[in-house]
Amino acid sequence: MSEVAKSGITTNAKTGERYIPASTRADGSKRKEIRVRPGYKPPEDVELYKNRAAAAWKTRARGGVPGAETVSSEEDKDKAPQITTPVAAPTTAASNKNAKRREAKRNAKDTDTAEAKGVDSNNWRAPPTRKEEPVPEPVAEPVDLEAENEKKARNLKKKLRQARDLREKREQGEGLLPEQLDKIIKIQELVRQLDALGFDSNGDKRAGESA
Template sequence: MSSNISSAGITTDATTGERYIPSSLRADGSKRREIRVRPGYKPPEDVELYKNRAAAAWKTRGKGGVPGAEPMSSEDDKSAQAASTASSNKNAKRREAKRKAKEAEGSEATSEKKGADSDNWRTPATQKNEQLGEDHVDLEAEKEKKARNLKKKLRQARDLRDKRNEGEVLLPEQLEKLIKIPELVRQLESLGFDSNGDKKEEASQEKA
């Protein structure tokens, strides 16, 4: 007599306690032979899965209510929903009031900035003239600085030209500096300086 068929299809003989897989028919009509299962062997299909009670309780949380508490009636549910709705409306009103306050602060800051810009637009003529004078001085200083750099390069290039005229052999990069002599002179003239790096006005006064 056989009983206790497991999930893996293993049958246990109730009389002898032997375990085996009974014979069966294949799709082509052939017969599979009976397979004996050694004592103590347990296939994966027959291994029971471990069930964690805490995990199962966590999955079903909120469905059964608070343990030991009485179930809420429909009237209690309605009152709780009304209270939550009132609190949410109150919070919404607070958020709206904060948003309006921020907008008001932003508009005041914008108006103050516009007022400051308008004050700057109404700068006195004397202050504007002083600013123009400072810009002119800065421009002149920048021109003189650039002229000094050009004058230095021009002096170096002319020294190399003199060395070449004396028979000295120059390097390729030194020859490139010689080629740039006319360009350096042209840049000095565009800044208002002569080929020696002096201002044209001062040079003309010295000649006179």
């Protein structure tokens, strides 16, 4: 049996000889058989290099995810594993009774633990109550009016002495600043404040005054 390549070269399977068989032209003339020298390979028979990665990238939208099996028919769908949701077992009277027993045992254990610690079992989680002690109200210290008046009188006496000294300097012809003149003007006001506190114009306590 002979093999025919894409270029039309025929290879004899028995002898291995390669040749182009005779043919008839369009005008009816005959072409002779042409022998092909060993080792010659026409461009038509040269296989092009194919990059598998590039081919897979070009056909990525056709074949889906590489390595994934798709369900192609109803038969395949039936063969595919079915995911079922577990159904809870129906509760019975026996299971309810067992659950109540377990709950009773837990409660009894908690009660014993609370009693061992000296805590009320009915409300063992509640913290012990603390009685709030009343906060004592601050007691106002008695005010010594006489001491307060003497303190105020000392300050007024000092200001009065400074003002009188400034007045003497002014009478002697010495120039004073505006704030110093203001102190001289307040001499009568200082005397009135001393009189209200029971002191004379010199800042001394008047005779017969008592607290």
